[in-house]
Amino acid sequence: MTDLRLTQYARGGGCSCKIPPGELEAVLSGLAPAQVRELLIGIEHGDDAAVVRIHGDRALVSTVDFFAPVVDDPYDFGRIAAANALSDVYAVGGEPLVALNLLGWPRDVLPMEVAGEVLRGGVDVAGQAGCAVAGGHSIDDAEPKYGMAVTGLADPAKLLRLDAGRAGLPLSLSKPLGVGVLNSRHKATGEVFPGAIASMTTLNRDAARAATSAGARCATDVTGFGLLGHLFKLARASGVTAVVEAAAVPYLERAREAVRDGYVSGGTRRNLAWVAPHLDAGATAEEDLLLLADAQTSGGLLVAGEIPGAPVIGELVPAGDRALIVR
Incomplete structure (x- = not known):
């Protein structure tokens, strides 16, 4: 089925499918999970993974x-979804150990051999991470969906967390932005963007290891809530204001065009x-703000600290009237 366009079988795609952050926080605010004494990272600030x-x-x-599919090619979809799931472990400073597949598939619409290609992509990327894939769960679904539940290990003294940011720390970003708008163009036109696929299938392992080795203790990955959304959560949890230098933020080729x-x-x-009430955007153009809020899939790590090879895009400063400043 060389003419198959997987993205046409789902309403949304990638991390832009997420429930809006404001709605999600309203739902979670009513939950009172049981307190476990050894829980080191839970749901308080919306960190990327739980740590016990x-x-x-x-x-x-x-x-x-x-x-749901973010690209048409099923093998690439599997690779992207796996890299994205593994990223949550790296984002808290851990190393993935074992993963379980999660597959929803419209079996009366799409051939099961296509699902096999999705799973093959996931297994290949997990293998690059040294992470075993040991089964999982599947359902007959109206739309194709794929991802993983991942378990890893970390050193409690070297965790990366949202509430550990401090004024004076630089902000580093390990991947360029723009996969969201490029994926939207891909879904609408079928045009393929190899740079976006390469970015989304690149593991955040090296960036996470560099961050922990450099002594960083505050980080998040940039996914469905965009750079501004995830940075707002970090600034709010850490009690600081985050300043972004718009001209320093890297973007994928053709992202601005999209x-x-x-x-x-x-x-x-x-x-x-969502972030607008907490944002001082000054004279920043709407185009730049949309790119800074672009819903990423398998984006890079945003680290409070300098890491080799990652551009510094801003800094954390003492808390002011707004949690975010773009200049």
């Missing part, structure tokens, strides 16, 4: 992530609306 101390210098990391041509997802616009 097992013993001494060993902690268990647990996360889950899945979404924005100008109108390929902006509803998720990206909702991201910008």
Whole structure:
């Protein structure tokens, strides 16, 4: 089925499928989870994964992530979804150990051999991470969906977390932005963007290891809530203001063109609306703000600290009237 366009079988795609952050926080605010004494990272600030101390210098990391197709090629879809799920473990400073597949498939519409290609992509990327894939769960679904539940290990003394940011720290970003608008264009036109696929299938392992080795203790990955959304959560949790130097932020080739041509997802616009009350954007152009809020899939790590090879895009400063400043 060389003419198969997987993205046409789902309403949304990738991390832009996420429930809007404001709606999600309203739902979670009513939950009162049981308190476990050894829970080191929970749901308080919306960190990327849960972390529980097992013993001494060993902690268990647990996360889950899945979404509808973000690209048409099933093998690439599997690779992207797996890299995205593994990223949550790296984002808290852990190393993935074992993963379970999560597959929803419209078996009366799409051949099961196509699902096999999705799973093959996931297994290949997990293998690059040194992470075993040991089964999983599947359902007959109206839309194709794929992802993983991942378990990893971390050193409790070297965790990366949202609430550990401090004024004076630089902000580093390990991947360029723009996959959201490029994926929207791909879904609408079928045009393929190899740079976006390469970015989304690149593991955040090296960036996470560099961050922990450099002594960083505050980070997040940039996914469905966009750079501004995830940075807002970090600044709020850490009690600081985050300043972004717009001209320093790297973008994928043709990302700006995609924005100008109108390929902006509803998720990206909702991201910008969510942070707007907490944002001093000065004279920043709307095009730049939309790119900064672009809903990423398998984006890079945003680290409070300098890491080799990653551009510094801003800094954390003492808390002011707004949690975010773009200049």
